[in-house]
Amino acid sequence: MSSQSEDGDCTERGAHPTHVDxxxxxxxxCIAQARDQATGFLTRLRDKxxxxxxxxxxxxxxxxVSELVTNALKYAPGPVLMELRVTGPRVEIVVRDSNPIMPSAHPTDPDRVGRHGLEIVRAVAQDLDIQRQPVGKRVTARIALSGVPAAGTADRDAR
Known part of the structure; x- marks a missing residue:
């Protein structure tokens, strides 16, 4: 299954009931479209x-999705790939880009404007995994498919 947006900048590469990229x-x-695609994917999982x-x-x-795609588009040259997939009781959000520099959260600074994306993802994801790839890196965030996760159950260490 393949489709392209009106502006031609975001292309769905493949789809399966529990996986899309x-x-x-x-x-x-593309940031807004990526959010919309994530919503559509989860809605199809629920409704169909x-x-x-x-x-x-x-x-x-x-x-x-918004934070990871924004960071990838801002800091990496070339295309960004996004995958959404269900693995057991969780949904995985995977963003790949061509920048080999591993992201890191900045120290807390109430005067800092912006650059909070990784902090936000770590705060809401159950798990965050960052791995260097032969070209660039892969960032994977995982969140419970149903319900609200209990406080203190998240593994927030980036690898």
């Missing part, structure tokens, strides 16, 4: 495949 190319409109997808999961997935 997209190529995103440098346009800020009967999976229990909570409103919390939809909102937090949109937030994670």
């Amino acid at each position: 997209f190529a995103l190319a440098g346009d800020d409109g 495949h009967g999976l229990d997808v909570s409103p919390y999961t939809v909102g937090m997935t949109q937030l994670i």
